[in-house]
Structure formats: structure tokens, C-alpha cells
Amino acid sequence: MTWLRAFKEVVRSGLTIEETRLEPLLALRTAAGVAIVIGSVLWLASPSYAAAAALGAYSAGGATFQRTCRPRKVIALAGGAGLALSTFVGYLAAGRLATFLPLLAVWAFVAGMAWAVGSTAGIVAATTVGSMLVTITLPTSAWRALEHAGVIALGGVAQAVLILLFPIRRWGAHRDALADALAAVADYARRLRHDPTAPFDPESLMAARDAAAVTPSQARTRPPVLHGPRGLAERIRPVLAALADPDIGAPAEGPGRDRARELLDAAADVLDTAARSIRRGTPAEVPPESVDALRVDEEHEVLEGSARQAAEQLVELLGEAMEIAATGDDREPAPAPPGPVGAEFLVRPTLFRLVPVVLRAVRRELRRDSPVFRHAVRLAAVAPLGYLLATRLPLGHGYWAPLTSVMVMRPDFHRTFTRAVARLAGTLAGVALATAMVRALGSGTHVCGALAVVAAGLSYTVIRTGYAYSQCFTAAYAVFLLGMAGQAWEQTVPERLVLTLLGGALAMLAYLAFPAWETHRLPGRLADWLAANGRYAAAVFRNYAEPTREHHAAMRRALLASRKAAAAWQESYDRARREPVRPRGLTSREAEEAQEALKGFGRAAMVMENHPPRADRRSVPESKRFAEALEADTARAAADVREHRNPDWKRVKEALHAWDGAAGDRGPVVRRGAELQKRALDDFATAVTRTPLERDVSSAREDQRVRAVVAGEGDESGVAHQGG
Known part of the structure; x- marks a missing residue:
């Protein structure tokens, strides 16, 4: 994909409305949590405390909308606790740049590495970096910082209590x-x-x-x-x-x-x-x-x-x-079965028991070629740099620039650039909306507090329709919140726009300076999928040779591993198609053909899995030799794909030839399945096998095809414009 086409795709994706089911009752309950926290803290304390509490309630409430099957109340509590901790620790170091900037860099790096666990952990961790950046506006003493951290945690507690008291569509x-x-x-x-x-x-x-x-x-x-x-x-x-x-x-x-x-x-x-x-x-x-x-x-x-x-x-x-x-x-609900839970259910570890799992996941990603590690490095560099640059500008609220960078950055190119565009567009619309509302209704403390609650509810309502649309109301919410704390909206609006633009630009430049292109990882992903499919197919054929409980369990494990490898390939392939870089060792056409071949290979194994030998039927010993050959050849071919060598299936051919020479007609269905898998492997070899000259010609044709597509799109847009 060319750079021009990539940026067109970025803008289009950033402003696209995603078709999804809205959840207004969940949005209403979460906005009620924000309202309760703001109202009670305004009554009992001061607007600055209310703004801090609203930060915790809003961010903890937003975390509960992430796509995860963990209990929402647990996520709200964990989010509030993380925000409170980052606020307190950040304040202790905020007095001097020499202490605050290193702390910010380390915290941002750890937050970036949280993506090793999953997107929910990464997004929630990013909000804690934002909380630390806002810390610099908090007043005067460590005791006051502890108080602010407490009211921020109170926001998460309030959301958790509401979830407990008013469950909406449990499970x-x-x-x-x-x-x-x-x-x-x-x-x-x-x-x-x-x-x-x-x-x-x-x-x-x-x-x-x-x-x-x-x-x-x-x-x-359950x-x-x-x-x-x-x-x-x-x-x-x-x-x-x-x-x-x-x-x-x-x-x-x-x-x-x-x-x-x-x-x-x-x-x-x-x-x-x-x-x-x-x-x-x-x-x-x-x-x-x-x-x-x-x-x-x-x-x-x-x-x-x-x-x-x-x-x-x-x-x-x-x-x-x-x-x-x-x-x-x-x-x-059925009572829990006697004995350990793991004997009956797939067990999900609690948050405390998740710690060693998290540490192992992070350790696996601590390598230079890991997209998660590169994302963490970019966060660690951009957060302090953005803060340092913003503080040198004649503007207040300099934390908005690094906050924007942290919230839009993702481990891949497309989502980082898409969210930067979406955040800028949403901020423009949001501050315009906030300006109009303040002019119409006034800027008193209670008026701004009420408007902040309404903006939060609307943000939660559209949170899954696209980042630009939720960010519109989030930007308005931030303006109202600062107005409630006594900041003049005439000052905050231009600051928000300029600093958002700066933060988005830093995020995009950071990715270009230290990228993690999925295009370059495609051969490795394809090799992993091939090897996993080979192990799964071999497990299926071993089960034919000796249909035992152990072989059946091994077949199930191999199937799950094959699915995981296929999902990793698909994710990388989808990201690579949106990146403006030339392929290395695997053109897009070769990737498509190899993908279809491996799908056929896995499908043949799945069909064979559905025809296990019955207890009253003789096993098929020839399938054991074929299984060994299949696993060995696919493992060697996976190494060949990584090194850009041409694969071959010598052992598989020999095993099929020996099968044909065996006496009798045992397992004709199994033999037919073996032929289908050999055919799929041949298709795969055809897709990735190229002489050096063929690869050069293929790459040139690929470039011509991309240019033709771009030119065709330009013609179509011109015709559409004339027709309009």
C-alpha cells in the first residue's frame, strides 16, 4: 500500500461509524456513578476535589465498557485503584522535572508492556499514565495528594457499588x-x-x-x-x-x-x-x-x-x-460441583493469581522485535517529551499534549494513526459543542458539573461506535470539568486544540521513528501457522493409528494451538494490508494463496477428525507413519519459509507411496483425507515457491497492481465528484 492510500484509509477509518449495538442502560448507570461522585464531593468538599473524584469515576466507568468477560465491578475497582496509585506516586515526584520525567517514562513503559496481557489491560494502564500527567495540577502537600488519590479511588468504588446494586444483563x-x-x-x-x-x-x-x-x-x-x-x-x-x-x-x-x-x-x-x-x-x-x-x-x-x-x-x-x-x-443456577473448580470449568485466575501470568507474558515480549516492546519504548519516550515540549509553550494545561499521545498510541500503525485523526476531529467537535453549551447555559460550578455528567453519559453511549464520536463528548466533558473547577472556558478551548494537535503529531512521528511493521513479520506468522497445522493434522492421524484418550487429548491441544496460530496470522495479515511498506519475502498475492492453502489443509484435518475409528473397527497403522512424516515435513517447511527457502514434502510422498503398497484396503476414508492434505500442501508450496527472478517479477507486478488500484480509485472518485 502506498503512503497516500494508507493515509486515505486512516482518515476514512478514523471517521467511520462502527455498526454496533448501543447499550444505553449501561451508559446511564455509569453516568449516574459520575453524577453521584461529583454531587457528593461538591457538597462535602470543594470543586477541585470533585474534579479529581470525577476523573476516577469517569475513567473507571469507561474501563467497564472494554470487551472482556471479567466481572465489571472488578474492573472498576482495579481501574480506580490504578488511577489513585499513579496520582499519588506522580504527585510525590512532580515537584521537579529531574524526578517527574524519569518516573513518567518508567510508568509509561510499564503501561505499554501491559499490552502483553491484552488490549483491556493496555487501555486501562494507559489511563493511569493520563492520571499521573494530570497530577501536576493538584495542590500543595503529600497529605493533600493522598486525599486526592482517595477520592479518585472513591470514583471506582462508586461504579463498582452501582454495578453490584443495579446489575444490567448479568452474564x-x-x-x-x-x-x-x-x-x-x-x-x-x-x-x-x-x-x-x-x-x-x-x-x-x-x-x-x-x-x-x-x-x-x-x-x-453461572x-x-x-x-x-x-x-x-x-x-x-x-x-x-x-x-x-x-x-x-x-x-x-x-x-x-x-x-x-x-x-x-x-x-x-x-x-x-x-x-x-x-x-x-x-x-x-x-x-x-x-x-x-x-x-x-x-x-x-x-x-x-x-x-x-x-x-x-x-x-x-x-x-x-x-x-x-x-x-x-x-x-x-446449578450448584458448583464437588472438588476443585478446575475439574469442571475452564478456570480464569483472580486478579491476585494473575500476577505470575502477567509476568510471564511480559517476559515473553521483552525483545527488540516485539510490537508490544516497541510500543512501550515509544510511550516511554513520547510521554516525557510531550510534557517537556508543552511546558515550554505559553499555554496552560500542558499535560494535554502527552495525554493525547498516550491515549492514541497503539502497538500497530493503523490504529495509532486512525486514533490520532479521530481524536483531533472529536476534540474539534467536542470543544465547539462545549463552547456553545457554556455560552447558552452559563459557566457556574453546578451548571458545569451537570453538563459534565451529561457529556459523560453521551460518551459512554457512543463509546463503541467509533473513537472520534466518543472523543467528541469526552473533550466536552473535560472542558466542563475544568469549568467546574474554576477554569475559564475561553482559555481552555484553544489550549485543548493546540495541545491535542501536538500530542497526535508526536504519537505519529514516534511510530515512524521506531515502527513495528507487521508486513515484515508475515513470513514468521505464516511459518508458525504451517507448523501448528502440521502438528494438528499429525495428531488426527495418530488418533487413527491408536485411538486412545491421550491421543484424543493431544489432538484437542493441537487444534487449539492451530487456531491460535491462525488468529495471529490473520491479525498480522490484516494489519500488514494497511501498512505503507513493501513486503519482504512474501508478496500480498503469495500471502493470499498461501493462506487459502493452509485453510484447506486445516479443513482437511478437521473433516478427518469427524471420522474417528470406532471401537469395533481395526485401527489404521499406516496413518501413524504418515503422521510422523507430516509433522516432520511441515516443521522443516516452516523453517524454510522463515528463511525464504522453497519447501518440499519428501517424507509425506514416501509415506503415501508406502500406504498405497500396504495390503488390503484399510481406512479408505483416512487415505482419502491424507490425499486432500497432500494436495493442500502442494498448493502451499506452489504459493511460496519462487526463483529469485520470479520473485523480482512478482514484486514488480505487485507494485504495478497497487498503482493501478490507486489510479482506479482516483478515477472513480473523480467521476463521483462530477456526478454529484
């Missing part, structure tokens, strides 16, 4: 994750009707697995409906693929294919109904025509062999889904 995130997984499998069934080899994105299943992990206290109160359907979605997906596959399942044409389409359509209806029931917590009725389609007639069933086996499995599994849809969620 809502868990319900949505599970319902999304079932709905994704339903969509997969519909796509298989038209495309028997349609791909499936496992992201929804991964999110459902993450949501299924609970703390010991959550395990005692609704029964959230216990089993995730495993149901996991089991149904490979059955659908096996039924639709023209090589192993239903025939490509004829009555068998029509019957498979009928079953797939009925499966989609049942799964959608179950997803609706789980999301709403109420019973739902499956369409009668779908129930009729799932009746298997022993005499007139047209499906045979493995296709019929898949159909019978599908009907049995969908029966469980219909039971879930019919019962809804009208039962009492």
Missing part, C-alpha cells in the same frame, strides 16, 4: 460470546449449501472459549445454559464440514447432495434459534419444517457410508441444540 458478555459462536456455525452451514469447501473463521469459537473461563466465584453462579453449548458448537462444526465435503461426505450432485443441503439448512435454523434463546435468556421455538427435515428415514434415506454417518451425528447433536432452545434459561 451478558458470556451470553453474547456463546450465542455468536452458535450463530457463526449456523452461518457456516448456510454457506456450505452453496460452497461445500467454504472456510470457517474460528474467532467466534475462540471468543466463546475465553468467555467460558470463569473465576471460582463465577463458577458458583447460569446452566452457559455450561454446555460451546462444546456443542465445537462438535457440530466438523460434522457439517464432513457432511458437505464432496470427497468424503455427500456426493457432488444428485439426491444425496439435495438431502445434504436440506440438512444443512435445517441445522442453520436450529442453531440460530438456540443462539437467540441463549442471548435473550428465554425459550425459543424451532421452525416445524426444520424439525421435519431432521427426521432420518431408515428405509428411504438417500445418504450412504460416511455421509450417512455424518448425517446421523448431526441429527443427534442438533437434538441437544433444540433442547437448549426449548428450555431457555428459566432454571435456577
